[in-house]
Amino acid sequence: MPSKIENYALIGDGETAALVGSDGSLDWLCLPRFDSAACFAALLGTPEHGRWRIAPRSPVRRLTRRYRTGTLVLETEFETDEGIVALVDCMPLRNGAADVLRLVEGRRGCVPMVMDLAVRFDYGSLIPWVHRLADGTLLAVCGPDQLALRTPVPVRGEGFHTVAEFDVTADARIPFHLVWTPSHLPPGPPMDAAVAIATTERRWRGWLAECRIDKGVPHPEMVRRSLLTLKALTYAPTGGIAAAPTTSLPETLGGERNWDYRFCWLRDAALTLHALVGAGHLGEAEAWRRWLLRAVAGSPTQIRPLYGLAGEHRTPETILPWLPGYEGAAPVRIGNAAGVQLQIDVFGEVMDALYAAHRVGLPPLPEAWAMARAMMGHLEKVWQEPDEGIWEIRGTRRHFVHSKVMVWVAFDRALRVAEESGLDGPLERWRGLRAMIFEEICTRGFDPLRGCFTQSYGRPELDASLLRMPLVGFLPADDERVRGTVEAIECGLMEDGLVLRYRPDAGLEGMPPTREGTFLACTAWLGEVYALQGRRAEANAVLDRLVGIANDVGLLAEEYDTVARRQVGNFPQAFSHLGLVGLALRLGLATDMSDLSRRGADPSTAGGPDARHGLC
Incomplete structure (x- = not known):
C-alpha cells in the first residue's frame, strides 16, 4: 500500500517531478514529461507497478526530513538502533537527459540498508528487459524508453526487481544515479552526485533569491x-x-x-x-x-x-x-x-x-x-x-x-x-x-x-x-x-x-x-x-x-x-x-x-x- 498522500515530498527538474515517501520509496515518476506515462506507479497500486525504495533494513526509531533551504533537494534522516543515515533525493535541473540522484550519507554508526528497484513502464503495465553494459551500468529497456542505473553498490536481479543490501558507515557517501533517455540513444552520461546536487541547490536558491x-x-x-x-x-x-x-x-x-x-x-x-x-x-x-x-x-x-x-x-x-x-x-x-x-x-x-x-x-x-x-x-x-x-x-x-x-x-x-x-x-x-x-x-x-x-x-x-x-x-x-x-x-x-x-x-x-x-x-x-x-x-x-x-x-x-x-x-x-x-x-x-x-x-x-x- 502506498503512503498517505501527505507523507510524500516532491522533487523535480523543470520538466517532470517525482514523489518520494517518508519511507524512502519513490512511488511516482513520469518520464520524460509531467504527462508522460509513469515508470514508477506504486502510488496508484502496489510495488509491482513500479517503485524505487532505499531505506534501512532495521526498524526506524525516528525519522525527520526537510528540504535543504531554498531548494527542491530533499533530505530524509533515518535513525535506527545501529546508527543514523540520511537519504538525499534530487532531480538536477534538466540539461538533456532526465536524472534522478539518490545519495546515501552515513551520519553515525553503521546502518544496514536495502535497495529495491522495480521499473515498470507505461503506468506499471510493462516489465522491461534488463541487462548489464560493459561499464557495469544496468540498463532497463522497453519500447521507446530506457532507464540506466549507476551505483558502486553490487546489485542483482530477483523476481523482476533489482535489489541490493549494503552497509553505510559514518561519513560514507554512496550514490545511486538513474537516468532516462530514449531507447534508440546511448544512456545518459555518468554524473558526480555530490557535485550535481550542489549545483542544483545553487540554481534553486538563485531563482528564489x-x-x-x-x-x-x-x-x-x-x-x-x-x-x-x-x-x-x-x-x-x-x-x-x-x-x-x-x-x-x-x-x-x-x-x-x-x-x-x-x-x-x-x-x-x-x-x-x-x-x-x-x-x-x-x-x-x-x-x-x-x-x-x-x-x-x-x-x-x-x-x-x-x-x-x-x-x-x-x-x-x-x-x-x-x-x-x-x-x-x-x-x-x-x-x-x-x-x-x-x-x-x-x-x-x-x-x-x-x-x-x-x-x-x-x-x-x-x-x-x-x-x-x-x-x-x-x-x-x-x-x-x-x-x-x-x-x-x-x-x-x-x-x-x-x-x-x-x-x-x-x-x-x-x-x-x-x-x-x-x-x-x-x-x-x-x-x-x-x-x-x-x-x-x-x-x-x-x-x-x-x-x-x-x-x-x-x-x-x-x-x-x-x-x-x-x-x-x-x-x-x-x-x-x-x-x-x-x-x-x-x-x-x-x-x-x-x-x-x-x-x-x-x-x-x-x-x-x-x-x-x-x-x-x-x-x-x-x-x-x-x-x-x-x-x-x-x-x-x-x-x-x-x-x-x-x-x-x-x-x-x-x-x-x-x-x-x-x-x-x-x-x-x-x-x-x-x-x-x-x-x-x-x-x-x-x-x-x-x-x-x-x-x-x-x-x-x-x-x-x-x-x-x-x-x-
Missing part, C-alpha cells in the same frame, strides 16, 4: 516553499504550468472523483501567474504569456479550458484497468475529458492575467491584443450560454454566477488595457456589455430573501467561488450583498475552519451524491475576503490553519478531509499553494485592507483590479 517577499508578509518560509512548488510545476521548455504532477489521487478516499491534473488549465495557470508576479517573477509571466498565445492560437471558438504542456489541444480521457487506484479509489484515469467543456470563466481569468502582465510593465505584444480582441468577440456571442463552470460539473450546463462574474472581469480588463494603452477596440459596446452583465448577475444571481448570491441562476445552492467577487473587483468587500454571501458560506459551507466548494452530498446533475474534502484554495479566498473587510485576525487565523495543514515539508494537496484528518486530491496542488501565497501577500500589505475594499463604487466598474493584492 529573485522573489520579492516584503517585510511583514506572514509565514514567509511557507510562502517561499509554495513559490518553489509553483515553479517546480512549470514546464520549463514552454512556460506551461501544470495543475499538479499526479493523476487520480482521489477527492474522496475510496471514491470515483479521480482526475488527471497533469495539464495546463487556463484558470489555474492564470492564477499561478498572479502569485508569481506578486512575488516579483516577471520572467515566468512573460513565458506564460507566450505559452498562452501559442496555445490559443487559431479560431477563438476553439479555446479550451485546458491544454497540454506544450499547448496540445487533445486530452482524451481513458481508464487504466490494471491499476487498482490509490487505496482502492478507482478508476484510474489518464487524460481529462474536461478539455472539451465550455467554461466561460476562463476568458475572464486570461484577460485578468494579461492585464496584470500589462500593469507590471511587460512589453506589449501586438499579437497579444489581436488575440484578446478575437477572444472578446467570441465571448460576446457565448457569454449568455450556460456552461460547466469552475468545478467542471459533468452534468447539465447551468448559468453559474461565478462564470458570469468572470465574463464581467473579461470585459472590464479588456477595457482597462485598451484605455490605458490607447489600443483600438469596440469600447462603447464593451462598456455596455459590462454594465448589462453586472445588472444581470445582481438580479438573477442574488437571493433577496436570504441576502446572498447563489451558485447559479434560479437555484438555492451556495458556492465558495462566490468569494472571488470582491477579489476580482466585481463588488467591494463591504457591500451588504458580499457580507451576506460570506455569512451564508460561513454557515453552510464551512467545516472545522475550512471551506467546501459546494455541498456535493446534496447531489449534482450527472454526478452521484458523495462527500469530498474541504477545498484549500476556497479557504484561502475566504481569508482574503476577511482581509479586505478589515477582519485581519480572522484572515490570519485562516492562513495559520492552511499552514498547519501543510505536511512536514510544506506541501498541500487539493483538499483536506476534516473527518479522516488527511489531505486528499492530487498532490501537490498549484491551486492550493497559489491561494496560500495570495492570502499571505495580501496580509503583508501595509495598507489597511478595509480601505482597499471600498475602492470603485460605480456599479459598472465596481471594485476593479486595484482591489487585488498589489498585482496590478
Whole structure:
C-alpha cells in the first residue's frame, strides 16, 4: 500500500517531478514529461507497478526530513538502533537527459540498508528487459524508453526487481544515479552526485533569491516553499504550468472523483501567474504569456479550458484497468475529458492575467491584443450560454454566477488595457456589455430573501467561488450583498475552519451524491475576503490553519478531509499553494485592507483590479 498522500515530498527538474515517501520509496515518476506515462506507479497500486525504495533494513526509531533551504533537494534522516543515515533525493535541473540522484550519507554508526528497484513502464503495465553494459551500468529497456542505473553498490536481479543490501558507515557517501533517455540513444552520461546536487541547490536558491517577499508578509518560509512548488510545476521548455504532477489521487478516499491534473488549465495557470508576479517573477509571466498565445492560437471558438504542456489541444480521457487506484479509489484515469467543456470563466481569468502582465510593465505584444480582441468577440456571442463552470460539473450546463462574474472581469480588463494603452477596440459596446452583465448577475444571481448570491441562476445552492467577487473587483468587500454571501458560506459551507466548494452530498446533475474534502484554495479566498473587510485576525487565523495543514515539508494537496484528518486530491496542488501565497501577500500589505475594499463604487466598474493584492 502506498503512503498517505501527505507523507510524500516532491522533487523535480523543470520538466517532470517525482514523489518520494517518508519511507524512502519513490512511488511516482513520469518520464520524460509531467504527462508522460509513469515508470514508477506504486502510488496508484502496489510495488509491482513500479517503485524505487532505499531505506534501512532495521526498524526506524525516528525519522525527520526537510528540504535543504531554498531548494527542491530533499533530505530524509533515518535513525535506527545501529546508527543514523540520511537519504538525499534530487532531480538536477534538466540539461538533456532526465536524472534522478539518490545519495546515501552515513551520519553515525553503521546502518544496514536495502535497495529495491522495480521499473515498470507505461503506468506499471510493462516489465522491461534488463541487462548489464560493459561499464557495469544496468540498463532497463522497453519500447521507446530506457532507464540506466549507476551505483558502486553490487546489485542483482530477483523476481523482476533489482535489489541490493549494503552497509553505510559514518561519513560514507554512496550514490545511486538513474537516468532516462530514449531507447534508440546511448544512456545518459555518468554524473558526480555530490557535485550535481550542489549545483542544483545553487540554481534553486538563485531563482528564489529573485522573489520579492516584503517585510511583514506572514509565514514567509511557507510562502517561499509554495513559490518553489509553483515553479517546480512549470514546464520549463514552454512556460506551461501544470495543475499538479499526479493523476487520480482521489477527492474522496475510496471514491470515483479521480482526475488527471497533469495539464495546463487556463484558470489555474492564470492564477499561478498572479502569485508569481506578486512575488516579483516577471520572467515566468512573460513565458506564460507566450505559452498562452501559442496555445490559443487559431479560431477563438476553439479555446479550451485546458491544454497540454506544450499547448496540445487533445486530452482524451481513458481508464487504466490494471491499476487498482490509490487505496482502492478507482478508476484510474489518464487524460481529462474536461478539455472539451465550455467554461466561460476562463476568458475572464486570461484577460485578468494579461492585464496584470500589462500593469507590471511587460512589453506589449501586438499579437497579444489581436488575440484578446478575437477572444472578446467570441465571448460576446457565448457569454449568455450556460456552461460547466469552475468545478467542471459533468452534468447539465447551468448559468453559474461565478462564470458570469468572470465574463464581467473579461470585459472590464479588456477595457482597462485598451484605455490605458490607447489600443483600438469596440469600447462603447464593451462598456455596455459590462454594465448589462453586472445588472444581470445582481438580479438573477442574488437571493433577496436570504441576502446572498447563489451558485447559479434560479437555484438555492451556495458556492465558495462566490468569494472571488470582491477579489476580482466585481463588488467591494463591504457591500451588504458580499457580507451576506460570506455569512451564508460561513454557515453552510464551512467545516472545522475550512471551506467546501459546494455541498456535493446534496447531489449534482450527472454526478452521484458523495462527500469530498474541504477545498484549500476556497479557504484561502475566504481569508482574503476577511482581509479586505478589515477582519485581519480572522484572515490570519485562516492562513495559520492552511499552514498547519501543510505536511512536514510544506506541501498541500487539493483538499483536506476534516473527518479522516488527511489531505486528499492530487498532490501537490498549484491551486492550493497559489491561494496560500495570495492570502499571505495580501496580509503583508501595509495598507489597511478595509480601505482597499471600498475602492470603485460605480456599479459598472465596481471594485476593479486595484482591489487585488498589489498585482496590478
